[in-house]
Amino acid sequence: MRLPRTAHRGLFAVYVLRGQAQVPFMPSAVTGAIFTVALFAAGWQYGLYGILGTALGTGTAHLLGVDRSRVSAGLEGFNACLVAVGFAVFLGPQYPSTMVLAAGGCAVVTVVTAASTTLLRGWGLPTLTLPFCLTASAMTIAAPGFERVWHHGPGTAELSRAAEGSVALAVDDVGRAFFANIAQIFLMPQWYVGLILLVGIFAASRTAGAMACVGSSVGLVTAWALGAPTARIVDGTMGYNAVLVAMALCGVLLAADRWSLGFAVVGAVVATVLGPAVRALSAPVGGHAFTWPFVLTTLVFLASVPALPRLHRAGPHVRPLPEPATGSDVALRT
Secondary structure (H helix, E strand, O other): OOOOHHHHHHHHHHHHHHHHHOOOOOOOHHHHHHHHHHHHHHOHHHHHHHHHHHHHHHHHHHHOOOOHHHHHOOOOOHHHHHHHHHHHHHHOOOOHHHHHHHHHHHHHHHHHHHHHHHHHHOOOOOOOOHHHHHHHHHHHHHHHHOOOOOOOOOOOOOOOOOOOOOOOOOHHHHHHHHHHHHHHHHOOOOHHHHHHHHHHHHHHOHHHHHHHHHHHHHHHHHHHHOOOOHHHHHOOOOOHHHHHHHHHHHHHOEOOOHHHHHHHHHHHHHHHHHHHHHHHHOHHHOOOOOOHHHHHHHHHHHHHHHHOOOOOEOOOOOOOOOOOOOOOOOOOOO
């Protein structure tokens, strides 16, 4: 028996919201709705880009016949969400060219996701946000070469240079940085956006929420201890990769226990240090790190797990790595 058209629309809306929530691994429509509120709190344009981008990515995957379990779990929407928001942030949300490119990018990232999944499955590794990183990096490198696309004057290329500015943190700086680290998962710098996102994460999983807090704290302390500029710490650009790594390595991709907690903390430190390295390497083309530190750190740490008997893949509430996730709890990005 065929479902009524309204039922199909309702299911698609659930899939889209799950796609929003999958940015930090949570396949929950409720969490996705909270994340949508967070993006609209940052600016109505970003909220619109995020939800429409997720819908375009999810719809493209459905039209191309991607396994329904992946589509329904939101695994085909989160990279498109980040691509759409990223295009809006770096190209300007108000320009028609940005709207057209964002729509095209959301379709293209579906193909990139399929390719990444095929290549990484042989090693039992998830794609994470690798498709977003590849698509967004290509966009920021190419955009200054097109006058109708780039509206920010001369290109942003520059030489890598030493950190500058104050390295002192006030008490209120610590609070803003803690939440901004979480907000920057969606490329937003506002602390209150991070607060709303954290509420959404806790709504889906207390373990994931706790690990988001651990990752943010580790990223903040590591950046401060090493002398990162205060401005970079407070706007969250030094700590967001640590948040994602901590969540991935304790409770999402690996079983949550004391060993994976220590593993996640070390990974969060590594991702924080890797952030400036990626920005320095990409300085000639704008210096955008995106979530490359998270992707590189997590893939390397996951690849080491078979040789580390103390660490274990996540339990039955998460499917084994190369299989698509279908459950209502935390799912893998494979």
